[in-house]
Structures are given as structure tokens and as C-alpha cells.
Amino acid sequence: MRRHADRGEAGRRVTQTSPGPRGAAVGRRIGIGLMNGLWRPRVLGTWRVPATGPVILAGNHSHNVDGPMIIGTSPRPVHFLVKKEAFVGPMDPFLRSVGHVAVDRESADRTAITAALGVLERGGVLGIFPEGTRGEGDFAELRAGLAYFAVRSGAPVVPVAVLGSARSGRVISALPPLRSRIDVVFGDPFDAGDGSGRRTRTAMDAATVRIQERLTAHLAYAKRATGHASRP
Numbered sequence: 001m002r003r004h005a006d007r008g009e010a011g012r013r014v015t016q017t018s019p020g021p022r023g024a025a026v027g028r029r030i031g032i033g034l035m036n037g038l039w040r041p042r043v044l045g046t047w048r049v050p051a052t053g054p055v056i057l058a059g060n061h062s063h064n065v066d067g068p069m070i071i072g073t074s075p076r077p078v079h080f081l082v083k084k085e086a087f088v089g090p091m092d093p094f095l096r097s098v099g100h101v102a103v104d105r106e107s108a109d110r111t112a113i114t115a116a117l118g119v120l121e122r123g124g125v126l127g128i129f130p131e132g133t134r135g136e137g138d139f140a141e142l143r144a145g146l147a148y149f150a151v152r153s154g155a156p157v158v159p160v161a162v163l164g165s166a167r168s169g170r171v172i173s174a175l176p177p178l179r180s181r182i183d184v185v186f187g188d189p190f191d192a193g194d195g196s197g198r199r200t201r202t203a204m205d206a207a208t209v210r211i212q213e214r215l216t217a218h219l220a221y222a223k224r225a226t227g228h229a230s231r232p
């Protein structure tokens with residue numbers, strides 16, 4: 001009886017630290033319904049996302065709908081790293097049920113790190129906003145977390161630009177105008193590391209610079225490709 005209980009507890013620990021693909025698949029279906037029902041996403045470059053194997057989607061972040069928009073337009077289910085402050089009340093079980101990972105942005109969150117690496121080790125897709133929080137969405141400041149996950153796992157990074165989400169709607173000011181177009185542009189995958197596998201501070205700093213250059217270049221390309229470069 002005790003052995004059965006131990007296995008049950010161990011199973012729950014695995015589920016909590018390394019979310020499985022089923023929940024993320026459900027989250028993707030919800031995202032598809034919501035994003036296409038409320039807005040008119042125009043999606044470019046989904047073919048650039050590797051069809052199999054571990055992948056990190058690195059998106060710019062200027063509005064709360066950016067995460068659901070990436071989830072709903074990605075060709076594969078995504079496990080997002082989400083700030084722990086979002087896991088309150090009924091949102092806590094919901095976010096966990098769709099495969100997301102709570103992360104403490106103010107400390108080295110070992111539980112979140114283990115969960116995120118578990119997703120990549122299983123060959124899943126991890127979604128990250130490398131700026132750490134909402135801002136201008138221009139990749140001007142990147143935290144080192146993305147570089148760590150990319151170098152540690154060896155997973156390619158796919159830049160994702162979400163454009164048009166920062167506008168305020170007339171009906172609901174906290175959301176982009178309903179039925180407006182939001183562009184989501186997926187970029188070419190790239191390796192963040194230098195191929196040495198080193199995880200020293202110097203190597204991580206170099207990887208962060210490399211990532212920032214690629215993400216910034218992709219954002220500029222996405223704005224030109226969608227016409228946002230000519231908009232105020």
C-alpha cells in the first residue's frame with residue numbers, strides 16, 4: 001500500500017515539475033479558438049518552426065494577449081514560462097492544466113528551471129518572453145534565462161514577432177480592438193551557443209548578445225514584411 005502511495009506521489013511531482021504534452025495541446029486548441037474568434041491573426045513563417053524535437057519560441061512582449069496569440073498560432077503546442085503572479089485563484093489550476101510553468105522572476109527559480117528543461121528534454125516547445133516583462137516589445141533588454149535554456153538544452157531558438165497587439169480598443173480599452181488584425185511572424189531557427197557547450201558566465205553573456213542581435217534583426221524584418229515599419 002505504501003509503495004502504491006509513493007508511486008502516486010512521485011507521479012504528481014513529475015507532473016508538476018515537467019508538464020506533459022496533453023495539457024499544452026488543449027491550451028493550443030483554446031488559443032486557436034480565442035485568438036481567431038476575437039481578432040484576425042495574420043501568421044507568417046510557421047514552416048520555419050522545426051516539426052519535431054526541442055524548440056524555444058522567443059517572443060517580444062508588449063501586451064498580455066501576446067502569449068495566447070503565439071500559443072494559438074504556433075504549429076506545435078507550447079509550454080510558456082509565466083510569471084508566478086498570474087497563478088492566483090482559478091487561474092492557477094487552469095494555467096497548470098494547459099501546461100504552463102510558473103516562474104519567480106526575482107530569483108533563480110530551480111523548480112521552474114527543472115520544469116522548463118524537462119519540456120525540452122522531452123522534445124517539446126518552450127515559450128519565453130526574454131525581456132522578462134511587458135514593455136516596448138523591442139528586445140532592447142534581455143534577461144539571461146533564454147541563453148541558459150538554449151545553451152543547456154541545445155534547442156534551437158525561433159524568434160517570434162507579435163505586431164499590432166499594443167493598440168487599445170474602443171470597446172475594451174485593455175484589449176486590442178476586437179476583430180483587428182494582429183500579425184505573428186515566426187523567424188528562422190538558430191543556435192544560441194558557440195558550439196563549445198560551455199556554460200560559463202562569459203559564454204552565457206556572449207549567447208545573450210547573439211540572441212539579442214538575432215531577435216532584433218527578426219523584429220525589424222517582421223515590421224517590414226507586415227507594413228508595421230511605416231506605421232507610427
